[in-house]
Amino acid sequence: MKKIVLAYSGGLDTSVAVAWLQERHDVEVVTLTVDVGGGSLRPGAASRAISAGATRAYVADARGEFVEGFVWPALQAGAIYQGAYPLATALARPLIAQLLVDVAHREGADAVAHGCTGKGNDQVRFDVAVKALDRRLEVVAPMRVGMGMTRDQEIEYAHARGIEIPVTHASPYSVDVNLWGRSVETGVLEDPWQTPPPDAYAWTVAPSEAPEAAEVTIGFEAGIPVSIDGTPLDPVTLVEQLNALAGSHGVGRIDHVEDRLVGIKSREVYEAPAAVVLHGAHRALEGLTQSKDQLRFGTVVAGEVAQATYDGLWFTRLQRDLRDFVRTAQRNVTGEVRMRLDHGTAAIAGRRSPNSLYDRALATYDEGDAFDHASAVGFISIFGLPLRTEAARSSFAGTEPVLDTLPVEVVDATVEPVAVGT
Ligand code: ARG
Secondary structure, three states, rough: OOOOEOOOOOOOHHHHHHHHHHHHHOOOEEEEEEEEEOOOOOHHHHHHHHOOOOOOEEEEEHHHHHHHHHHHHHHOOOOOOOOOOOOHHHHHHHHHHHHHHHHHHOOOEEEOOOOOOOOOOHHHHHHHHHHHHHOOEEEHHHHHOOOOOOOOHHHHHHOOOOOOOOOOOOOOOOEEEEEEEEEOOOOHHHHOOOOOOOOOOOOOOOOOHHHOOOOEEEEEEEEEEEEEEEEEOOOHHHHHHHHHHHHHHHHOOEEEEEEEOOOOOOEEEEEEEEHHHHHHHHHHHHHHHHHHHHHHHHHHHHHHHHHHHHHOOOOHHHHHHHHHHHHOOOOOOOEEEEEEEEEEEEEEOOOOOOOOOOOOOHHHHOOOOOOOOOHHHHHHHHHHHHHHHHHHHOOOOOOOOOOHOEEEEEEEEEEEEEEOOO
């Protein structure tokens, strides 16, 4: 191993890792810091990397690529892990892995490194994605192979070597952020019965402290959000604005005990205001524009995409093919959805689409009903045919009537009511 590219967040762990890798493996270290939005880029990251001994520090603004290449496909698919987690952290990992591989190629490096521990999902996502893109690259995770230091030991290690360290106070949580959400774990959150303390949240107000309810209209084209309240916005701005707006209404707090890939259950708190609003709006627009069979099959695809994304399998052939399918299947998911942000909830207030399958003349119970009521009789006769056939073979005679088991009051036309039964 001669040259290694380290995924460098600019935090204490990875700053120490720069020096540790050099001392331990006698390699040249190049760092890569990826801005995936949401405040993930810490100021001064590049100079800190150099102070820690990196020979070169790359800082990539990948916010646009993150939203268009990862977040939007997941949104179009409706991918939410275990019905709760919109996958913010999980979606950024394959992109960072891809950039690590790109830098390794540009630099002629023979290995990449990341600061993940041996207990989480992120190590799996990095390792698997890097190998999918270039199986010859070695992957080193210092935290897994001996760099286990306490926070104080790391600070001491950094001071002894003149490494600049970030001036943040010790957070009681482990936090990961990007444009699609904020993931918070450890500390008091490890007790699943414990209410998350207010300091676990940074992007959302407490729902009870939210201002008057407000409405926001999201415009979609082929399943991709393109505007807010009629104003076309680029993807990054759209998600940023929605995070700020929905977060100010207390929307987007998620408290989840989730199943990690490594087999443990873990209590996680997420803040994902834009993701919650956009998934809700997108689902509502699909309901208007997709057939019932597309919707049913869509939930199968959503489950597959969510699990694979969570498990770090973004670059498999199946996932690439599923994303192609989803993109095509979303062609009619165009229109607008009005969402009402009300003290922590984002409710559908209305939806419309030029591709709507909703036909008022068929749906109405008022004047102008175009539905053919009389043909319902023939339809039901055929539809119910298998049940009648089955009933003819063995009737349900012998089953105790439910009526006998209930307290029933019978009112007779000529006498006072009497209680019958128990
Ligand atoms: N449990 C989430 C996931 O696996 C979030 C992990 C976030 N990482 C962190 N250091 N807080 O995607």
